[in-house]
Amino acid sequence: MSCDYTRTVLHGYLDGELDATRSAEFERHLESCRECATSLGSEESLRSSLQHSGLYENAPVALRKKIRAGLTAASNSSAGIRIPAWRWLAVAASILIVAGISWFSWPGAAKNSASTTPFTAAEMIDAHVRSLQPGHLIDIASTDQHTVKPWFDGKLAFVPPVKDYADEGFQLIGARLDVLGGQNVAALVYTRRKHIINVFVMPTKEPDSGIHAPGLRQGYQWRHWRRQGMEYCAVSDASDSDIYELAQLIYQ
Amino acid sequence: MSGVDQGKGSDVLDTQDRARFEQLVLPHLDAAFNLARWLLKSRADSEDVAQEAMLRAYRFFRGFHGGDARAWLLQIVRNTCYTWLEKNRPVELMTEFDEELHPQPSVSPEALAIAGANRERLTRALETLPPRFREVLVLRELEGCSYKEIASITAIPIGTVMSALARARQRLQRALTPAAPQEAAREL
Numbered sequence: 001m002s003c004d005y006t007r008t009v010l011h012g013y014l015d016g017e018l019d020a021t022r023s024a025e026f027e028r029h030l031e032s033c034r035e036c037a038t039s040l041g042s043e044e045s046l047r048s049s050l051q052h053s054g055l056y057e058n059a060p061v062a063l064r065k066k067i068r069a070g071l072t073a074a075s076n077s078s079a080g081i082r083i084p085a086w087r088w089l090a091v092a093a094s095i096l097i098v099a100g101i102s103w104f105s106w107p108g109a110a111k112n113s114a115s116t117t118p119f120t121a122a123e124m125i126d127a128h129v130r131s132l133q134p135g136h137l138i139d140i141a142s143t144d145q146h147t148v149k150p151w152f153d154g155k156l157a158f159v160p161p162v163k164d165y166a167d168e169g170f171q172l173i174g175a176r177l178d179v180l181g182g183q184n185v186a187a188l189v190y191t192r193r194k195h196i197i198n199v200f201v202m203p204t205k206e207p208d209s210g211i212h213a214p215g216l217r218q219g220y221q222w223r224h225w226r227r228q229g230m231e232y233c234a235v236s237d238a239s240d241s242d243i244y245e246l247a248q249l250i251y252q
Numbered sequence: 253m254s255g256v257d258q259g260k261g262s263d264v265l266d267t268q269d270r271a272r273f274e275q276l277v278l279p280h281l282d283a284a285f286n287l288a289r290w291l292l293k294s295r296a297d298s299e300d301v302a303q304e305a306m307l308r309a310y311r312f313f314r315g316f317h318g319g320d321a322r323a324w325l326l327q328i329v330r331n332t333c334y335t336w337l338e339k340n341r342p343v344e345l346m347t348e349f350d351e352e353l354h355p356q357p358s359v360s361p362e363a364l365a366i367a368g369a370n371r372e373r374l375t376r377a378l379e380t381l382p383p384r385f386r387e388v389l390v391l392r393e394l395e396g397c398s399y400k401e402i403a404s405i406t407a408i409p410i411g412t413v414m415s416a417l418a419r420a421r422q423r424l425q426r427a428l429t430p431a432a433p434q435e436a437a438r439e440l
Contacts, residue, residue: 011418015392017399043421046428050393053371055378059285063299067281067306074310075270118275120268182276182318 003035010036014043117224117233118202119181121217127178128198128220128235131187137196138174138189148175152186160186160201160230163250170197170246190246195238197246204231211247214240223247265313273313276321281306283322283395284329290390291333293379297340305332323397326405330387337383344383377427385420392417 005026012018013026030036117124131137140151149162155177164172170190178187178200185202204226211225222235223243232250234243265273284305288298309316309328316324337345378386387406391397402417403410 008415008418011421012399012414015399015414015417017414042425046421046425047393049374050389053374055371055374056282056394057286057289057295057298058282059302060295060299063285063303064281067278067303070303070307071270071273071310074307075265075267120272122268179318181272182316182321 003033005029005033006036006039010039010043014040014047117181117231118183118204121215121222123180124200124222124233124235125217125220127180127187127200131176131178131189131198132196137176139176141174143172143174145172148172148188151175152177156184156186158186158203158230160188161250162188165190165246165249168245168249169193170249192236192238192242192246195236195242197234197236197238197243199246199250200231200233200235202231203229205229206231211244211251214243225251227251265310269313273310277309277313277316277325278306280322280325284325286394287326287329287387287390288333290378290386290394291330291383292336297336301332301336302329305329308332320401320404323401323404326391326395326397327407330405334383373428377424380427381420381423385416385423388413388416389420389424 009018009022009026013023018026026036030040140148142148142151143164143166145162145164149159152159152162152175162172162175166172170192172188173191174189176187176189178185180200180202183202185200188199188201190197190199206226208228209226211223215222215224220235220237221240221243222233223240224231224233225247226232232247234247234250236243281302285298285302288302288305289295292298292301305325305328309325312328334345378389381389384406388402391402391405397405399410399413402408402413408416
């Protein structure tokens, strides 16, 4: 007495890894196979024991500290002079923050620095510059938000909010998929007096933030903010006041 | 515009890399430690190995071209663990041959229910499994990895993850019910 399904497919079913067809097929089989039904019951209870018995072991706090120290040592030995300059800036910045800003806002402020986005400024500028090369800007060309938004469905694990602001002077011209900091992101493309503005959108677990101070690199500027589980970064060669205006429109 | 050089060709890790590493990789330290702990069966050894793996990941970070940072890190952790085991406990890596040839008995849910809430018993049972079975269980049940992630971390083909898990679970069930092995032998 041994059902072939028990040996393998049952586990794919248990783990939610079967496609819809095979899953339905297995469910039909389950109705008539006692062995599989029993097995599934015992596998489920085994799983539940494994997951609810506190077996997961978190790293000790001391280890985290040791590793951070190790990273610093590794950076210092390899990156030479570039770090101290940044360090001093960071130290200066944190002194300013602690001294000047009320206590409850400082954790947010500490996260405000552009370097705490899940991607680097360089990556973002790279992505922006790449998008400006012929044929790279847009995967779906449409000024209609109701065409652009559904286009993302199934291409990303999240659906970005998409809105056209043509009346306010920012016309949506399309969107594309991009990669930032190793993550798939949505890129919404707007124009403002012939300037292209890329708005990168990706999900985040971080709390909402206001629109941060502008960043500048290689002649491009950006504004970054977090709202309702999404991380936004608008980047362009347009003026900061234009970028900020668009940021505010999206933020609302 | 196309001639913009980010100076990213060098192997030198700068502050941006460090920040990126801290955002993408460091948050998975618990996952790294947990996998090491279950592969090495010792918290003390796991601290050393997890630390070594994390620093190794940092050195290799330029080679990480995006994607699943947790899977990328766990792959390094796993390799570091196996290297450590080969050096320090080679016997543990050699105990998994005969089992694969024998069919596994199934175990009643009642027997498992008894084992249910008992953390120590589960720990002991898990620790009797060969590392290659233990790791798929830990990745799946404790870490919540998908088959695809398990395949990339353990370097087994994705098509065999399901059967590896099936075998691992049967082994674990058997380890939880000490009376079963003799019956299994008779059934053959």
